[in-house]
Amino acid sequence: MTASRTQVGIIGAGPSGLLLSQLLDLGGVDSVVLERRSRDYVLARVRAGVLEQGVVEILRAAGVGARLDREGLVHRGVAITAGEERYHIDFAAHGASLTVYGQTELTKDLVEAREARGSTLVYEAEDLAIEGVDGKQPRLHYHKGGAEHVLECDFVAGCDGFHGVSRKSIPASVLKTHERVYPFGWLGVLADVPPVSPELVYASHESGFALCSMRSATRSRCYVQCSLDDTVEQWSDARFWDELCARLPAEVARGLRSAPSIEKSIAPLRSFVAEPLRHGRLLLAGDAAHIVPPTGAKGLNLAVRDVDQLAAALIAHYREHSDALLDGYSATALRRIWKAERFSAWLTSVLHLFPGRSSFDRRMQLAELDQLASSAAARAAFVESYTGAAPL
Ligand code: APR
Ligand code: PHB
Numbered sequence: 001m002t003a004s005r006t007q008v009g010i011i012g013a014g015p016s017g018l019l020l021s022q023l024l025d026l027g028g029v030d031s032v033v034l035e036r037r038s039r040d041y042v043l044a045r046v047r048a049g050v051l052e053q054g055v056v057e058i059l060r061a062a063g064v065g066a067r068l069d070r071e072g073l074v075h076r077g078v079a080i081t082a083g084e085e086r087y088h089i090d091f092a093a094h095g096a097s098l099t100v101y102g103q104t105e106l107t108k109d110l111v112e113a114r115e116a117r118g119s120t121l122v123y124e125a126e127d128l129a130i131e132g133v134d135g136k137q138p139r140l141h142y143h144k145g146g147a148e149h150v151l152e153c154d155f156v157a158g159c160d161g162f163h164g165v166s167r168k169s170i171p172a173s174v175l176k177t178h179e180r181v182y183p184f185g186w187l188g189v190l191a192d193v194p195p196v197s198p199e200l201v202y203a204s205h206e207s208g209f210a211l212c213s214m215r216s217a218t219r220s221r222c223y224v225q226c227s228l229d230d231t232v233e234q235w236s237d238a239r240f241w242d243e244l245c246a247r248l249p250a251e252v253a254r255g256l257r258s259a260p261s262i263e264k265s266i267a268p269l270r271s272f273v274a275e276p277l278r279h280g281r282l283l284l285a286g287d288a289a290h291i292v293p294p295t296g297a298k299g300l301n302l303a304v305r306d307v308d309q310l311a312a313a314l315i316a317h318y319r320e321h322s323d324a325l326l327d328g329y330s331a332t333a334l335r336r337i338w339k340a341e342r343f344s345a346w347l348t349s350v351l352h353l354f355p356g357r358s359s360f361d362r363r364m365q366l367a368e369l370d371q372l373a374s375s376a377a378a379r380a381a382f383v384e385s386y387t388g389a390a391p392l
Helices: 015-026 039-044 053-061 066-071 103-116 237-247 299-319 324-351 359-374 376-387
Strands: 002-005 008-011 031-034 050-052 073-075 077-082 085-090 098-100 120-122 126-131 139-144 147-152 155-158 176-191 201-205 208-214 220-226 261-275 282-284
Touching: 008 015, 015 031, 015 103, 015 299, 039 103, 050 053, 050 299, 053 066, 053 098, 053 299, 066 103, 077 359, 085 359, 085 376, 103 120, 155 299, 176 208, 176 237, 201 237, 201 324, 208 237, 220 237, 237 261, 261 324, 299 324, 324 359, 324 376, 359 376
Parallel strands: 002 147, 008 031, 008 155, 031 120, 077 201, 155 282
Antiparallel strands: 050 098, 073 098, 077 085, 126 139, 139 147, 176 220, 176 261, 201 208, 208 220
C-alpha cells in the first residue's frame, strides 16, 4: 500500500473538482484530485454550455477565463416560442448577459491550468472508499494500476457527481434527499451547422419541447424532448432534424440546416437536492449535491458557485483559522440551490409536453408564456433567475 497526504482530498475531476482544486491552489491550499475515469474520457464529455456573468467572473479569477473571453459567445437575450408565437426576452434592459461556452472547453481549460501548475490529478483511481470523515483525519482508499493507495487528508470534497460515492457515505440517519423525476428525456445532438438563430431558442410545442443552442458560429447543440423509453438508435439524424424543425415556428425553422451528428445522447431529467451538504470533514459540491433539469441551464452555474463558496471556506480555515464559512457552507449553498431548483422546475413545467396533461394544463402553460410577453415585472423576474443577475 502506498500512503500519501494532502490538505483537501477531492473526489472527481469534473468541473467542480477541477475548479475547486484550482481555487484552493491559488489560495495556498494543497489538494489531490482522484478521478475514476481516464483523462481522455474526462476531456471528451459533452455537457452544458451556458455561463452566468457571475460565473464567468469566478472563472476569470480562477485564471481560466482567457479562452472563454476570446471564444465565448455573449448573449443579451433569449427566444421562447410556442407554436408559431415567438417571444424575445431582452437581458440587456436588466444589465444582464450570459456567455455560451461549452463545458467540454471549460474542462479542457481547467485541466490545462491544473497541469500547468503541477497539480496532482490521479486518473483511473478505482474502488474509491471514504473513511473517517467523522474524525479529524479522513482517508481515501483507492486502487490504481493494480496497487492499493491511501490518501490522508484534513477534508474530503465530494465532487463526484450524482452517481458518485461521497453522498452515499453520509449516514442515512443524517442525509435527507428531495427528488422529482420527469416523465421524459432530452435527446441532444452536436453538429457542425450554423446556429438557427443568434440567440438560444426554447420551443414549447404540442409535440414536445425543443431547444436550439450552440457552441460556436459554426457548431450547434440542439435538443428535442423524447420518451424515456427511446434509445439513440431509434433516432436517426434525419428523424431528429425533422422533429426539431416541426417544433419550431416556420420563421425560425427556415434557418435550420442539418448535418451528421458528431455526438448524440439521451439524458433523463431530474430535480434533486441532498441535505446537508456537510457531514464532519466531508463537503459536497456540484452534481454530488444537486441535480436540476437542464431547462434552466443551471447545473454548471450552480456547481461553479458551490465550489467558489467552498474554496473560500477552506482557505479561511487554513489561512485565518476561522471555520465560520465552513460552518455556514451548507445553509448558504442550499438557499442558492433551492432558488435554482425552483426556477428550473418551473421552466420545465411550462415548456414540456407532460403525458396525460389536460387542455387546461396546456392553457396554463400558454398563460405563463403570455405573462412573460405582457408583463415587464414577469420578464424582470425571469431574467434575474435565468441569467443569475441577482445571485441566487
Ligand atoms: N471515484 C472517483 N471519481 C468519481 C467517482 C468515484 N467513485 N464517481 C464519479 N466520479 C467522477 C466522474 O467520473 C466525473 O468525472 O466525478 C466526476 C463528476 O463530474 P460531473 O458529473 O460533471 O459533476 P460536477 O463536476 O459536479 O459538474 C457538474 O457537470 O454533469 C454536468 O450538468 C452537470 O453541468 C453540470 C456539471
Ligand atoms: C446547451 O447549450 O447545451 C444548453 C443551453 C441551454 C440549456 C440547456 C443546455 O437550457
